Amino acid sequence: MNYPESYRYTKEHEWVSLAGDIATIGITFHAQEELGDIVYVDLPKPGTQVETGKSFGSVESVKAVSDIYGPVSGEVVEANDTLASGPEKLNQDPHGEAWLIKVRVASPEEFNNLLSAADYQTYIGAES
Amino acid sequence: MTDNPLKRTPLNEVHRAAGARMVDFGGWDMPVQYSGLIDEHNTVRNAVGLFDVSHMGEIEIRGPEAMKLVDYVTTNAVARLKNGQAQYSGLLYEHGGFVDDILVHKVADDSFFLCVNASNQEKDFEHICGANQFECEVEFAGDKYSQLAIQGPKALGVAQTLTDTPLSTIKYYWFVDGTFAGVPARIARTGYTGEDGFEVYVAPEDAVRVWNAIMAAGESAGIKPCGLGARNTLRLESKMALYGHEIGASISPLEADLAWIVKLDKGDFIGREALRKQREKGLTRKLTGFEMRGRGIGRDGYEIVIEGQAAGWVTSGSPSPTLNKNIGLCYLPIDRAQPGEKIEIVIRNQPVEAETVPTPFYKRQGS
Numbered sequence: 001m002n003y004p005e006s007y008r009y010t011k012e013h014e015w016v017s018l019a020g021d022i023a024t025i026g027i028t029f030h031a032q033e034e035l036g037d038i039v040y041v042d043l044p045k046p047g048t049q050v051e052t053g054k055s056f057g058s059v060e061s062v063k064a065v066s067d068i069y070g071p072v073s074g075e076v077v078e079a080n081d082t083l084a085s086g087p088e089k090l091n092q093d094p095h096g097e098a099w100l101i102k103v104r105v106a107s108p109e110e111f112n113n114l115l116s117a118a119d120y121q122t123y124i125g126a127e128s
Numbered sequence: 129m130t131d132n133p134l135k136r137t138p139l140n141e142v143h144r145a146a147g148a149r150m151v152d153f154g155g156w157d158m159p160v161q162y163s164g165l166i167d168e169h170n171t172v173r174n175a176v177g178l179f180d181v182s183h184m185g186e187i188e189i190r191g192p193e194a195m196k197l198v199d200y201v202t203t204n205a206v207a208r209l210k211n212g213q214a215q216y217s218g219l220l221y222e223h224g225g226f227v228d229d230i231l232v233h234k235v236a237d238d239s240f241f242l243c244v245n246a247s248n249q250e251k252d253f254e255h256i257c258g259a260n261q262f263e264c265e266v267e268f269a270g271d272k273y274s275q276l277a278i279q280g281p282k283a284l285g286v287a288q289t290l291t292d293t294p295l296s297t298i299k300y301y302w303f304v305d306g307t308f309a310g311v312p313a314r315i316a317r318t319g320y321t322g323e324d325g326f327e328v329y330v331a332p333e334d335a336v337r338v339w340n341a342i343m344a345a346g347e348s349a350g351i352k353p354c355g356l357g358a359r360n361t362l363r364l365e366s367k368m369a370l371y372g373h374e375i376g377a378s379i380s381p382l383e384a385d386l387a388w389i390v391k392l393d394k395g396d397f398i399g400r401e402a403l404r405k406q407r408e409k410g411l412t413r414k415l416t417g418f419e420m421r422g423r424g425i426g427r428d429g430y431e432i433v434i435e436g437q438a439a440g441w442v443t444s445g446s447p448s449p450t451l452n453k454n455i456g457l458c459y460l461p462i463d464r465a466q467p468g469e470k471i472e473i474v475i476r477n478q479p480v481e482a483e484t485v486p487t488p489f490y491k492r493q494g495s
Contacts, residue, residue: 037166062165
């Protein structure tokens with residue numbers, strides 16, 4: 001699987017891409033693979049504050065429900081509403097079309113402190 | 129995690145090579161899914177799927193009084209079984225709770241073959257040995273067999289290409305000892321999916337050969353290997369109990385809506401007095417089906433409230449791939465344990481509306 005080099009990752013299996021002060025957040029290919037067929041995605045509304053390390057939503061598969069944690073802090077500016085009617089997109093394109101939320105980040109340095117693609121892949125390799 | 133290494137079936141490498149996702153299932157390293165749970169589920173409903181269930185345990189009971197021992201330790205009427213017939217049954221404690229739920233196969237008057245849950249097999253064996261006042265030989269036979277389940281409407285056609293035994297003459301819950309894919313096999317028309325199909329018991333050293341033969345024979349029928357994830361959703365739609373969920377040591381077969389496997393008039397058996405008393409006094413709770421009405425999935429262990437009061441718990445809950453609804457089984461007070469009751473299931477601290485419904489959720493055509 002391709003883990004984009006320009007993204008940063010967390011040990012809770014979220015990814016972040018940063019453009020200016022807008023961070024796009026999703027879950028990793030590995031995360032959706034662990035969950036299996038996804039049936040519900042619960043996301044915060046624009047205006048909600050997301051905090052680093054705190055749950056901001058959940059992803060539910062046939063087998064299990066899993067929290068999604070804020071990789072960075074900031075205010076939600078957009079949620080991917082297409083996932084409400086098409087949660088299976090998270091299984092198909094987790095690093096692209098099936099992003100979860102866009103956040104205006106409080107401090108871009110947080111982004112740089114997250115795992116690189118190489119470090120994340122090492123981490124999931126060791127985990128499994 | 130314990131320090132004990134996970135147990136492996138002879139097909140472990142086959143699963144890994146096929147890209148299965150493996151999980152620790154009761155101490156066994158088992159495939160939970162291959163192509164995807166929903167895809168595998170639908171393949172079994174519409175075509176044919178193949179499961180490795182070699183983790184399941186087997187116990188063999190032999191001796192002139194084998195029937196008496198099996199009858200004494202199980203709830204169903206063993207005396208009614210003919211040679212080559214199987215029955216679903218309960219292995220109970222004196223207090224009426226389940227040691228395990230099992231399949232009893234009658235090989236001959238003096239020979240019985242029990243298929244039991246993987247994680248219960250040692251406990252079952254000790255329980256049966258403890259009740260063996262009939263001088264029977266009780267053998268822990270889990271290492272002698274691998275079990276493959278071919279399930280789905282096309283299972284008969286696929287399996288028939290691999291044996292000379294006329295499979296269509298084997299009735300549901302009957303079995304035949306014969307040759308399958310060129311090796312000795314016990315071929316039972318049983319399953320845990322709600323579909324037609326066969327559970328085939330072979331020697332462990334033959335398991336890979338038989339698996340590959342079935343996959344090859346089923347290719348044109350669209351056969352897919354299936355994992356324990358699909359097995360769980362398939363059995364739930366068909367309202368088949370899972371030990372540790374619908375049934376357990378603190379639950380009786382009457383409560384589990386399994387009165388049909390309890391024959392109180394067959395003579396003495398372990399647990400009979402407790403069940404008789406329970407029936408006299410009346411049940412206080414019973415297993416009931418539900419469908420979610422609000423958005424969410426009532427999952428295993430979630431609390432149920434009725435009119436704001438704690439009323440029971442979910443034993444198994446999941447999206448139903450066949451029905452495209454969120455379904456589940458739960459224990460409810462007996463006066464609420466019928467279809468049409470409005471209940472709420474506490475999902476992540478939020479009560480969500482659900483309604484009790486008739487079961488099974490799914491029944492195949494013609495059964």
